Amino acid sequence: QVQMVESGGGVVQPGKSLRLSCAASGFTFSTYALHWVRQAPGKGLEWVAVISYDGDKTYYADSVRGRFTTSRDNSKNTLFLHVTTVTTEDSAVYYCAKSQSGGYLSGMDVWGHGTSVTVSS
Amino acid sequence: DIQMTQSPSTLSASVGDRVTITCRASQSISSRLAWYQQKPGEAPKLLIFKASTLESGVPSRFSGSGSGTEFTLTISSLQPDDFAIYYCQQYNTYWTFGQGTKVEIK
Numbered sequence: 001q002v003q004m005v006e007s008g009g010g011v012v013q014p015g016k017s018l019r020l021s022c023a024a025s026g027f028t029f030s031t032y033a034l035h036w037v038r039q040a041p042g043k044g045l046e047w048v049a050v051i052s053y054d055g056d057k058t059y060y061a062d063s064v065r066g067r068f069t070t071s072r073d074n075s076k077n078t079l080f081l082h083v084t085t086v087t088t089e090d091s092a093v094y095y096c097a098k099s100q101s102g103g104y105l106s107g108m109d110v111w112g113h114g115t116s117v118t119v120s121s
Numbered sequence: 122d123i124q125m126t127q128s129p130s131t132l133s134a135s136v137g138d139r140v141t142i143t144c145r146a147s148q149s150i151s152s153r154l155a156w157y158q159q160k161p162g163e164a165p166k167l168l169i170f171k172a173s174t175l176e177s178g179v180p181s182r183f184s185g186s187g188s189g190t191e192f193t194l195t196i197s198s199l200q201p202d203d204f205a206i207y208y209c210q211q212y213n214t215y216w217t218f219g220q221g222t223k224v225e226i227k
Binding site: 037 | 122153155157159163164165166167170176208210212213215216217218219220221
């Protein structure tokens with residue numbers, strides 16, 4: 001069964017850091033680009049970051065570039081998002097999602113259930 | 122940056138209605154467009170990619186069309202399970218979602 005499961009969310013104080021994880025199974029993890037997408041409470045979807053199948057290339061939304069870092073461990077079928085210097089604007093449900101192909105020019109066909117991050121003092 | 126604008130923001134319809142949602146891109150994205158359905162408390166679900174290709178397992182009442190800057194998602198006969206929020210997404214230059222269209226019961 002193809003699935004992705006996020007973890008690592010919770011309540012974090014402004015200015016602090018946290019690391020989100022996404023464990024995948026049921027597909028050849030190392031051959032697909034992977035994305036992070038977030039959704040603030042009551043809001044729409046916002047693309048956050050993508051990492052290439054081999055981890056060599058990463059791209060970020062302007063809103064998070066310089067503060068978020070995505071990485072992957074293909075030996076453990078796990079994707080990571082390191083989030084630093086959080087603000088209340090980062091409060092959201094964070095989803096990991098699989099690209100339909102190894103490249104970037106495709107939709108996202110498998111999504112995790114999301115992990116909630118709340119930034120609050 | 123490419124902006125994606127959906128209309129309407131909210132759509133009230135009845136079971137059996139034909140429903141059309143429009144998505145406009147701020148510049149040409151060829152056919153690099155996907156549509157997603159999201160229900161409350163759930164992750165988005167891919168419905169259509171490459172503007173008009175139906176994802177495996179998605180009912181045939183869903184269809185997509187368009188290219189360049191204007192796209193549509195059509196539900197030919199709305200079913201109770203279809204009341205949800207629908208998002209378009211471009212993947213031509215980075216990735217951008219539309220603001221969403223809520224399909225609600227009339």
